[in-house]
Amino acid sequence: MGRSAVKETHYTREEYLAAEDQANGKSEFYDGEIIVMAGGSRNHSVICFNLIRRIGEGIDDKDCVGFDSNMKLDITEHNVFVYPDVMVVCGEIEFSEDRTDIIKNPVLIIEVLSPGTEGFDRGNKFAYYRSLPSFQEYVLVAQHKPMVEIYHKQEENKWLYSVSKTPEESVFLQTIQHELFLKDIYHKVDWGRESAD
Secondary structure, eight states: OOEEEOSSOOOOHHHHHHHHHHOSSOEEEETTEEEEEOOOOHHHHHHHHHHHHHHHHHHTTTTEEEEOTTSEEEEGGGTEEEOOSEEEEESSOOBSTTOSSEEOOOSEEEEEOOTTTHHHHHTHHHHHHHTSTTOOEEEEEOSSSSOEEEEEEEETTEEEEEEEOSTTOEEEETTTTEEEEHHHHTTTOOGGGTTTO
16 A cells, blocks of 8 residues: 655654544554555455455464454554554454554564555565564565565574465465465456556
């Protein structure tokens, strides 16, 4: 999804949350700056749906809960609130600000890459996520070609990278011990709309 900054005003966490409660759309918060989120493309939405469906199947028998992009994530160390595309929490859910629409402890985060946000998702946002003690696995999913990248935490400041690029391949999510096939992730994606989305 795209991002656009609201007028240059420094907001507190409380002001952001109050404004977000009244807003028609979603926005993210970066240490005083509010960024309005744009809508996603057809392919972005289809991929997110496929991921949620397949991950849901993988955690049905586990002590884990999955969340879509309507759940906010509080990254307190950086004074940031974001809406990842997909998150999974295993064990007890840690809520933030005494609210049930903000969590703090995902083990797995998935972002479907968009042209306008790919650099940020790979860079600063990944750095923010790494500050979360619970965070163990980061998955980046391309929407204009079959490509799924995974960063899995080995130890503090050491992450193992892997990439899969063909529909016949699969990826294994270690945090939930579940295999995902690229053909399922990209089911019903319209590659012909690559230039339009």
